[in-house]
Amino acid sequence: MDTNAVIYQDLERILVKREDIAKAVKELGQKLTEKFRGEDAPVFVCILKGASVFFTDLIREIDLPLTTDFMVVSSYGSSTKSTGVVKIVKDLDKPVEGKHVVIVEDIVDSGMTLHYLKKVFANREAASVSIVTLLDKPARRRVDLTVDYSCFNIPDAFVVGYGLDYDEKYRNLPDIGVLHPRIYSAEEK
Numbered sequence: 001m002d003t004n005a006v007i008y009q010d011l012e013r014i015l016v017k018r019e020d021i022a023k024a025v026k027e028l029g030q031k032l033t034e035k036f037r038g039e040d041a042p043v044f045v046c047i048l049k050g051a052s053v054f055f056t057d058l059i060r061e062i063d064l065p066l067t068t069d070f071m072v073v074s075s076y077g078s079s080t081k082s083t084g085v086v087k088i089v090k091d092l093d094k095p096v097e098g099k100h101v102v103i104v105e106d107i108v109d110s111g112m113t114l115h116y117l118k119k120v121f122a123n124r125e126a127a128s129v130s131i132v133t134l135l136d137k138p139a140r141r142r143v144d145l146t147v148d149y150s151c152f153n154i155p156d157a158f159v160v161g162y163g164l165d166y167d168e169k170y171r172n173l174p175d176i177g178v179l180h181p182r183i184y185s186a187e188e189k
Contacts, residue, residue: 001174010170011177015159016152018174021134024151025054028132029061031149032102035130041065042100045092047113048072050106053163053171054134058104069093075113086116101126106163107135107154111145118145135159135176152176158184 001007003014036042044066046055059068072090101121108114114131121129136150158181160166161173166184 001172003175007170007173008177010180010183011160011173012180014175014177015154015157016135016162016176018162021151021162021174021176022057025057025134026061028149028151029058029063032058032132033061033063036062036064036066036100036102039100041067042102043067043069043094043096044102044104046070047103047105047117048090049171050163050165051104051134054106055104058132067094069096071117073113073117075110086113088120095124096121097125098127100128100130102130102132105131105133107137107159108133108145108147108150109137109140110142112143114147115143115145134162135164 041064044055044059046052046068048070049072059066069092070090071088071092073086074089075086103114103117105114108131118129118131130148131146132149133147134151136147136153137156138153139156157178158166159176160170160179161176163171164176165171166179170179
């Protein structure tokens with residue numbers, strides 16, 4: 001997709017270019033391959049919908065047996081800000097007891113969702129729980145949470161693209177951009 005495409009007109013600027021994303025995902029895949037080499041197949045859990053693009057690219061860069069599962073967890077609705085209430089909309093299909101769980105998320109913002117999920121997987125007796133994210137926004141953290149692996153630390157801006165959305169739009173952008181406030185400012189009034 002050309003950056004002159006109509007969908008790019010809603011961006012204030014491009015924050016992370018697709019080439020940089022591809023490079024970071026490849027490097028992260030290599031790190032995760034090394035971390036889990038010799039272990040039973042870890043379970044990579046994609047947090048839908050936002051992490052789906054990142055998840056798909058990431059698991060193709062991991063050179064070892066693994067299994068996948070998917071969850072839908074909500075704390076945003078159609079807002080630009082987290083409600084703080086985490087709700088599991090779609091749970092895993094299989095148990096994770098005794099397994100290494102790798103949660104793959106698009107962005108860690110307040111940290112509340114992943115803080116909650118770490119507790120959930122600990123209660124389900126996972127052997128370990130690792131957090132992997134494409135984007136980490138530490139300036140917005142509201143809970144004590146350690147992100148094990150992230151591709152990019154970003155400033156406190158509302159970003160879309162490469163799976164991230166605003167009101168279900170912009171997921172198809174191959175780059176990550178800062179959404180222009182005119183798109184969502186009416187919501188904040």
